[in-house]
Amino acid sequence: MQQSIKPKKPFNVTLYLLIIPVLLWLVLLIVLPHLDLLISSFQIENDNGDKVFSLDNYIAFFKEEIYWLTFVKTAAYAIGVTALAFIVTFPIAFYLTKVISKKNAAFFILLLLIPLWVGELVTVYGWMVLLGDHGIINHFLMAIGLIDEPINMLYTDFSMILGLLYMSMLFMVVPVMSTLESLDDSLIEAASDLGASKWTIFRTIIIPYSMPGIVSGAIIVFMLVIGDYLAPNILGGKSSLWFTEQIYNKFLTTFNWNEGAAFGFLLLMLSSGIIWLVLKLSGQKLDRVGS
Amino acid sequence: MSNILEIKHLTKRFGNFTAVEDVNFSVKDGGFFSILGSSGCGKSTLLRIIAGFEPETEGEVIIRGESMKGVPPDKRPVNIVFQHLALFPMMNVRENVAFGLKRLKLSNTEIDSRVNEILSRVGLEGYEKKDVTALSGGQKQRVAIARSLVMKPSILLLDEPLGALDRKLREHMKVELKLLQREIGTTFIYITHDQSEALVMSDEIAVMHEGRFEQIDTPRNLYKNPKTAFVAGFVGDSNRFELERTQAETLITSKGWRINKKSYAGTATVLYIRPEALIINPSSDLSDVESFEITIKTILFDGSNTKLATTVAGTTEELLISLPQNAEFDGLSEGQTLQVGIHTDDLKCY
Numbered sequence: 324m325q326q327s328i329k330p331k332k333p334f335n336v337t338l339y340l341l342i343i344p345v346l347l348w349l350v351l352l353i354v355l356p357h358l359d360l361l362i363s364s365f366q367i368e369n370d371n372g373d374k375v376f377s378l379d380n381y382i383a384f385f386k387e388e389i390y391w392l393t394f395v396k397t398a399a400y401a402i403g404v405t406a407l408a409f410i411v412t413f414p415i416a417f418y419l420t421k422v423i424s425k426k427n428a429a430f431f432i433l434l435l436l437i438p439l440w441v442g443e444l445v446t447v448y449g450w451m452v453l454l455g456d457h458g459i460i461n462h463f464l465m466a467i468g469l470i471d472e473p474i475n476m477l478y479t480d481f482s483m484i485l486g487l488l489y490m491s492m493l494f495m496v497v498p499v500m501s502t503l504e505s506l507d508d509s510l511i512e513a514a515s516d517l518g519a520s521k522w523t524i525f526r527t528i529i530i531p532y533s534m535p536g537i538v539s540g541a542i543i544v545f546m547l548v549i550g551d552y553l554a555p556n557i558l559g560g561k562s563s564l565w566f567t568e569q570i571y572n573k574f575l576t577t578f579n580w581n582e583g584a585a586f587g588f589l590l591l592m593l594s595s596g597i598i599w600l601v602l603k604l605s606g607q608k609l610d611r612v613g614s
Numbered sequence: 615m616s617n618i619l620e621i622k623h624l625t626k627r628f629g630n631f632t633a634v635e636d637v638n639f640s641v642k643d644g645g646f647f648s649i650l651g652s653s654g655c656g657k658s659t660l661l662r663i664i665a666g667f668e669p670e671t672e673g674e675v676i677i678r679g680e681s682m683k684g685v686p687p688d689k690r691p692v693n694i695v696f697q698h699l700a701l702f703p704m705m706n707v708r709e710n711v712a713f714g715l716k717r718l719k720l721s722n723t724e725i726d727s728r729v730n731e732i733l734s735r736v737g738l739e740g741y742e743k744k745d746v747t748a749l750s751g752g753q754k755q756r757v758a759i760a761r762s763l764v765m766k767p768s769i770l771l772l773d774e775p776l777g778a779l780d781r782k783l784r785e786h787m788k789v790e791l792k793l794l795q796r797e798i799g800t801t802f803i804y805i806t807h808d809q810s811e812a813l814v815m816s817d818e819i820a821v822m823h824e825g826r827f828e829q830i831d832t833p834r835n836l837y838k839n840p841k842t843a844f845v846a847g848f849v850g851d852s853n854r855f856e857l858e859r860t861q862a863e864t865l866i867t868s869k870g871w872r873i874n875k876k877s878y879a880g881t882a883t884v885l886y887i888r889p890e891a892l893i894i895n896p897s898s899d900l901s902d903v904e905s906f907e908i909t910i911k912t913i914l915f916d917g918s919n920t921k922l923a924t925t926v927a928g929t930t931e932e933l934l935i936s937l938p939q940n941a942e943f944d945g946l947s948e949g950q951t952l953q954v955g956i957h958t959d960d961l962k963c964y
Contacts, residue, residue, distance in 0.1 A: 512667055513700035517714030517765065518688045527713070531704045 364584035380585035390569060397566035398593055401549040404487045408495045408544045409537060411488065416499040435493055443490050447557050454482050478560025486554035491547045495540035502536030538607045542598050549594050566590055618643040618768055618801050624673035626659055633659040635825040641803060646795050648804040648812040651822035657805045661771050665694045678768055693762035694771040698778065699754055701746040707757055708742035714765045732764040752783050763800065772804045776811060788814050809849055813837065821845050843964035846886040853933050855885040857963065865963065871929040873904055875958045882963030887956065889921055890936040894943065896955030905955035908933060910948055927951065
């Protein structure tokens with residue numbers, strides 16, 4: 324008698340048990356709330372207090388200048404902070420992976436992680452201590468006689484960007500470092516041997532090679548920044564509007580949950596759209612960037 | 615032919631460790647020069663100094679009559695093929711090969727024609743658009759060589775480029791590389807630990823040991839007349855014997871085997887005999903041949919490399935003898951005694 328070549332797989336209990344938490348997480352915490360928000364974003368209450376379908380929530384956004392100006396500003400600033408994060412952290416990542424020894428690098432990486440241990444709120448207050456009118460920096464500058472009046476740094480776009488940069492930077496360092504670690508030094512030597520200057524090597528070898536890490540870091544930083552509430556709210560003050568603050572106001576100040584939901588969805592569309600564009604432009608695949 | 619490369623008193627130290635010690639040599643234009651040594655002997659360091667990746671501690675590298683002191687790698691007229699090839703994974707074949715030409719700010723038509731020319735030289739026409747990661751080992755090899763050769767370097771440095779290939783392909787590439795070098799006439803400096811690669815391809819070989827050059831010679835001379843005990847043991851196969859007592863014109867090994875050697879002064883401590891230098895059943899009219907009796911212990915069959923493991927009659931000295939695979943010796947069996955002879959010039963003592 325011939326044995327069947329492919330035996331029927333037994334029902335794998337462990338596999339299904341392990342999948343359940345993942346499914347619960349996805350459905351209960353991500354899919355369901357978003358569906359609920361999506362539905363409520365297309366609803367308004369009519370005069371009788373009944374919920375009816377309407378596009379008014381979205382129309383309100385485009386009618387009111389301050390909303391979509393904030394929206395555009397938030398997008399532009401988030402892109403700017405992401406670019407800054409790359410500029411600031413790439414030399415750090417390069418230094419840690421290619422210049423110093425692995426043992427020293429581990430120590431510096433630990434130092435980099437410390438801000439994460441204390442949480443965003445504490446680091447944000449730390450920046451307030453530093454940047455305030457009577458803060459350490461102004462105090463120092465006045466003490467050495469460089470300025471007479473304190474410079475207004477806190478509650479400006481400057482302090483907000485600084486705060487956003489500080490809390491998101493690390494998420495750029497880690498993926499960039501992991502791609503740089505896999506970069507064989509002989510590639511750099513080969514390029515140099517073929518007549519490439521330091522700048523050319525950087526531009527044609529190091530950057531293209533670390534592109535997957537850069538894009539994956541940029542996506543994380545961008546999403547963190549565009550969805551952040553603390554840094555814009557505390558460090559940005561009243562003059563720096565951030566779109567998450569508009570959403571917060573809709574939900575908790577004016578209690579207009581339907582409009583809040585619509586705003587939330589607009590933000591989701593915005594960040595997804597920009598990430599899609601970045602992936603297209605950089606020629607990266609989501610699965611490569613995600614790994 | 616003039617010397618394209620001259621190395622004078624080159625020394626490289628890393629802290630207390632001396633990787634390269636007072637190395638001197640010169641390479642003729644258009645030659646194929648190999649540096650042969652086991653791993654850790656300093657040959658890679660020497661190559662990196664010539665390419666400009668490591669500064670020398672002392673001495674000088676002179677290429678085409680010009681001192682390379684302080685000249686960075688991108689300004690030297692040499693190109694290197696790396697051990698692991700170091701192809702740029704994010705570029706296709708054409709972009710890899712064109713990389714160096716683009717740095718020279720050549721026109722696109724010039725770049726195209728040079729890239730196409732070199733790719734057809736190495737037999738990779740039609741592969742321009744392929745990703746280098748999708749190529750086979752041998753093809754990657756060719757891309758790496760093409761990428762360096764397209765720069766028309768004065769000297770091409772090769773750092774064990776065949777090391778990663780399987781045996782069959784390595785044998786094939788060995789011949790191909792030699793023919794390519796003949797065809798284009800570029801000077802090759804080839805680093806390897808594989809003596810067969812060095813012997814087959816080179817015009818001249820330097821044997822390197824612990825940072826020093828033991829001998830620089832043609833492959834044939836290196837094999838026939840090794841100057842030092844290290845070279846005799848390293849290049850080719852050898853039977854090695856410790857010499858016990860010193861007596862003029864007679865060699866006496868530590869296990870008591872005596873064999874005569876003309877005009878031997880009696881000062882050596884070690885004797886090398888190549889398995890293939892031994893003549894089975896020598897005819898008596900050969901001059902300068904010492905003959906003696908051996909007993910066959912076993913036959914080590916390995917195709918063309920088959921050897922007899924024997925003991926020299928009357929002693930416990932063991933001796934490997936090459937056994938030609940022709941009908942003449944088919945009848946040999948274990949335990950049999952045989953007369954073998956050796957030309958006294960093939961008794962190498964140090």
